[in-house]
Amino acid sequence: xxxxxxxxxxxxxHAGAHEDPLHSVVTPIYQTSTFGFANAQEGADxxxxxxxxxxxxxxxxxxxxxxxxxxxDLEEGCDAVxxxxxxxxxxxxxxxxxxxxxxxxxxxxxxxxxRGLMETHYSRFGVASTxxxxxxxxxxxxxxxxxxxxxYVESPSNxxxxxxDLEAAARIAHAHGALLVVxxxxxxxxxxxxxxxxxxxxxxxxxxxxxxxxxxxGGIVVAREPGILKRxxxxxxxTGCNMDPHQAFLVHRGVKTLSLRIERxxxxxxxxxxxxxxxxxxxxxxxxxxPSHPQHELARRQMSGFGSMIGFELxxxxxxxxxxxxxxxLAVLAVSLGGVETLIExxxxxxxxxxxxxxxxxxxxxxxxxxYSVGIENVEDLIRDLQQALAG
Ligand SMILES: *Cc1c(COP(=O)(O)O)cnc(C)c1O
Numbered sequence: 001x002x003x004x005x006x007x008x009x010x011x012x013x014h015a016g017a018h019e020d021p022l023h024s025v026v027t028p029i030y031q032t033s034t035f036g037f038a039n040a041q042e043g044a045d046x047x048x049x050x051x052x053x054x055x056x057x058x059x060x061x062x063x064x065x066x067x068x069x070x071x072x073d074l075e076e077g078c079d080a081v082x083x084x085x086x087x088x089x090x091x092x093x094x095x096x097x098x099x100x101x102x103x104x105x106x107x108x109x110x111x112x113x114x115r116g117l118m119e120t121h122y123s124r125f126g127v128a129s130t131x132x133x134x135x136x137x138x139x140x141x142x143x144x145x146x147x148x149x150x151x152y153v154e155s156p157s158n159x160x161x162x163x164x165d166l167e168a169a170a171r172i173a174h175a176h177g178a179l180l181v182v183x184x185x186x187x188x189x190x191x192x193x194x195x196x197x198x199x200x201x202x203x204x205x206x207x208x209x210x211x212x213x214x215x216x217x218g219g220i221v222v223a224r225e226p227g228i229l230k231r232x233x234x235x236x237x238x239t240g241c242n243m244d245p246h247q248a249f250l251v252h253r254g255v256k257t258l259s260l261r262i263e264r265x266x267x268x269x270x271x272x273x274x275x276x277x278x279x280x281x282x283x284x285x286x287x288x289x290x291p292s293h294p295q296h297e298l299a300r301r302q303m304s305g306f307g308s309m310i311g312f313e314l315x316x317x318x319x320x321x322x323x324x325x326x327x328x329x330l331a332v333l334a335v336s337l338g339g340v341e342t343l344i345e346x347x348x349x350x351x352x353x354x355x356x357x358x359x360x361x362x363x364x365x366x367x368x369x370x371x372y373s374v375g376i377e378n379v380e381d382l383i384r385d386l387q388q389a390l391a392g
Contacts, residue, residue: 008074008190009259016070016252018062027066029249033057059237063245067252068220071210074189074255075202077222081233082248086185086205088241089219090114093181093203094122096235097228098149104129105143106152109160109363111183111205112352114152131359134164135295137172144176154183155192156299159311159347159371160364161286163295166302170198179228185209185338190258192303195224201232208338211254212261218247261340261376265308268379272372273310275383281320281390283368286311308374309337311347314390317368321346324370327389330381337373342382345371 006014018027035054037043045051054060064082072080083089094117098104104118108131118129130143134153151173155164166182173180181201182194188209194202204210206218220243221236223229236242243251266289273287285292288299289306299306314320324344325333331344335351345351348367352360357367374382 015073064248067248075222080222082243083219086219102149166197214339269308269374313368330385342375
């Protein structure tokens with residue numbers, strides 16, 4: 001899908017551009033459910049796959065295709081399938097690549113609903129799953145069974161920022177005849193390109209960094225090979241979780257500034273994480289850009305930057321964390337992440353509340369953990385906000 005050797009920022013702006021007969025600079029919104037055929041033969045040829053052409057928006061739409069081509073290019077995959085939400089992308093991957101009796105090995109601190117979908121629903125159809133700290137390669141390998149079909153890794157993981165060695169994970173998965181799927185939502189293709197390390201499939205909740213403006217929910221799946229992509233697309237079409245053209249237009253607009261947004265936010269994040277680490281009220285900070293992070297060196301090798309997600313716990317634990325969340329004035333108390341606005345949330349009672357406490361703790365999600373997604377505001381204002389909230 002990559003047209004040329006242009007740099008990443010150039011591709012952010014231009015990849016996937018639609019060739020419009022009126023030369024519109026931006027891909028227009030094709031707000032239509034269906035497309036007319038010139039004649040019956042053309043319609044039959046489109047359905048038979050003998051002719052190119054759009055048929056019906058659930059099957060494909062030019063605005064959505066433009067975004068798919070763009071993200072496939074950024075991730076260096078063969079092509080992509082956009083979905084109505086990040087969970088639509090997760091479900092498309094599960095349903096397309098698993099069978100009855102299959103087994104999945106997954107990151108213990110994976111996005112809560114990705115685990116919930118597997119444990120609550122796929123288990124009803126005979127799919128088994130095991131959750132391990134995938135940053136521990138021997139635990140990862142020990143979890144494999146003869147029927148393991150997928151190794152599903154989130155790295156850095158949510159909300160503890162554990163980093164998994166993707167190259168080793170790919171090697172282990174392939175040695176066991178399984179595919180490696182990476183949820184790259186937290187890193188985005190600007191910071192990490194999992195296909196380069198041997199992953200077979202990469203997925204995103206584009207709701208987060210890729211769109212970046214907290215105004216759209218959406219997902220996307222990128223595959224290394226056309227055979228896998230075909231299975232993913234046919235599942236997306238069958239389950240009807242297509243991305244709407246208007247959604248696709250907004251996400252494509254948002255992605256163009258991905259580098260600028262992350263470069264700015266990660267500069268601030270390093271400053272804020274260092275500031276937090278030095279505060280007496282703070283028990284510990286998890287930010288992959290800090291040398292104190294257990295996988296800092298691995299992150300340095302595998303990623304081109306450290307991103308803008310910080311996890312920390314106050315000395316006063318849960319109560320102190322709650323007080324902080326109630327007292328911040330600039331950071332918005334809300335779930336989600338990766339937008340231009342700084343957000344703060346409490347994983348144990350919000351994003352990860354669906355996971356039993358014992359399992360949560362095993363995944364490093366303590367009751368006092370606070371998650372902070374740094375936006376692009378002035379860093380001095382963010383620090384002042386945290387300072388007044390801690391002092392209060
Ligand atoms: C938000 C998120 C999802 C789910 O995406 P939605 O767009 O909310 O459906 C999946 N994985 C990760 C890591 C996420 O942060």
